[in-house]
Amino acid sequence: MSSIKKEDSSVSLSGTANKWSWEHYKRPEVRDTIIRFCQDGTKQRAFNGDKGWYISSGNGAVRLRSHEDYEDTASKFRTLYATLDLFDPGVFNTSSPWDEKAGKPERPIGIFRDCQAYTLGADIDSIGNIIEDPSIKQAVEDTAKFLVGMLNEAGISKSVHCLYSGGGIYVFIHHALFQAKPEWSPEDREEAFRSLTGAYNMFLADAECKFFELHPEHLGKVKIDKINNQKRKFKCIFSIHKE
Secondary structure (H helix, E strand, O other), X not given: OEEOOHHHOOOEEOOOOOHHHHHHHOXXXXXHHHHHHOEEOXXXXXXXXXXXXXXXXXXXXXXXXXXXXHHHHHXXXXXXXXXXXXXXXXXXXXXXEEEOOOOEEOOOOOOHHHEEEEOOEEEEEEOOOOOOOHHHHHHHHHHHHHHHHHHHHOOOOOOEEEEEOOOEEEEEEOHHHOEOOOOOOHHHHHHHHHXXXXXXXXXXXXHHHHHHXXXXXXXXXXXXXXXXXXXXXXXXXXXXXXX
């Protein structure tokens, strides 16, 4: 554990955080952007670090971290993550005893029944060193362009956003397109978001297959992770890469 500047004396760094990561995350423009990404009105993403989903709520229980735990999270972790799911705000007041043996809460916190919206995401990962090998960087960028093109052909264009992730590219579809209807029951939300994420994973698999048919030269250099699911986390905008 190490201390930082005098004006930040109330904050002590621990875990994987260091003085450089903390200096980065406390910059107002970085903090404000990450927090803005993590909330939309009352809807909120679960927020966490590279080794921490949960935060203590006392008496051996835990709750999900949220953007309101920004300072604690940024002072403990080098890499910051948020879920693709946006939850009911009440989820973040829900606690569960921690099961030490299983390494998770006794009762799940933040499930599709609590989901209010979902940011469908594609994690386009390089296979190899994207910095040292220009052909791998080209493969990653070509894959992202191809996927965005398929989404455009499906009628989704203004809601598509791309972001370099360090070792690849994230492609997001804005969560406003996939929101729960007010009349939906928790069971309706469970069914709808499970069906949505499953269908999109199949779409990504189809996109990857078509891409390699057209670009066999990129085989073995890039892949698309097809794991949109409950509490799927992506690195936050402006997060520092884990490596």
